[in-house]
Amino acid sequence: MQHIEFESVSEKVIRQIKKGAFLTVQAGDDLNVMTIGWASLGYIWGRPIMTVLVRKSRYTFGIIERSSEFSVSVPSVDMSSQLAFCGSESGRNVDKFKECSLEIFPASRIKTPIINVPGIHFECKIVYKSEMDPSALVESYKHLYPMKDYHTIYYGEMVHTYSTEGEAEEGLN
Numbered sequence: 001m002q003h004i005e006f007e008s009v010s011e012k013v014i015r016q017i018k019k020g021a022f023l024t025v026q027a028g029d030d031l032n033v034m035t036i037g038w039a040s041l042g043y044i045w046g047r048p049i050m051t052v053l054v055r056k057s058r059y060t061f062g063i064i065e066r067s068s069e070f071s072v073s074v075p076s077v078d079m080s081s082q083l084a085f086c087g088s089e090s091g092r093n094v095d096k097f098k099e100c101s102l103e104i105f106p107a108s109r110i111k112t113p114i115i116n117v118p119g120i121h122f123e124c125k126i127v128y129k130s131e132m133d134p135s136a137l138v139e140s141y142k143h144l145y146p147m148k149d150y151h152t153i154y155y156g157e158m159v160h161t162y163s164t165e166g167e168a169e170e171g172l173n
């Protein structure tokens with residue numbers, strides 16, 4: 001597993017996350033995966049940080065709140081049906097790993113596992129979190145929260161970033 005600098009893959013990663021990526025969380029025996037479409041990558045506090053946004057209604061929220069880490073897997077092959085499933089079904093009701101035939105493998109620097117798909121993987125340790133303050137949200141974005149189901153933003157230090165793309169780079173665009 002070759003460590004890579006996130007800067008070297010950031011453009012394609014950002015483009016793919018916009019279409020969907022896997023966020024995996026674990027706390028004790030509770031393990032879940034959900035699709036994310038909103039995230040950012042860059043330097044904060046002088047460290048490489050990825051932010052992910054999780055609404056309180058998600059099963060994932062109850063798990064990540066009891067954890068101090070998460071992993072993100074950005075597929076480089078077409079996984080649109082699995083991303084659609086993990087982005088609409090809840091881990092409260094179904095085992096998404098089983099239903100989508102998603103295998104996992106152990107991470108190297110965190111306890112939360114990694115989804116075994118060809119792509120770029122991020123092992124992240126949560127260094128900060130912030131609940132959205134609706135009163136600070138610009139009026140023109142408020143339509144994104146009709147149920148007032150606001151996000152909590154998790155800031156994860158990317159402690160290990162690597163590729164399992166092999167030769168097949170072309171799928172990630």
Ligand SMILES: Cc1cc2nc3c(=O)[nH]c(=O)nc-3n(C[C@H](O)[C@H](O)[C@H](O)COP(=O)(O)O)c2cc1C
Pocket residue numbers: 019020032033034035036037038039053054055057058059060061083084086087088089090091092
């Ligand atoms: C393309 C796509 C992107 C999504 N992005 C997010 C996101 O960034 N944050 C979020 O809270 N939910 C997002 N969702 C919705 C969750 O993935 C969805 O509600 C999921 O069923 C939650 O699963 P859980 O209850 O097992 O946590 C997205 C869904 C799709 C299809």
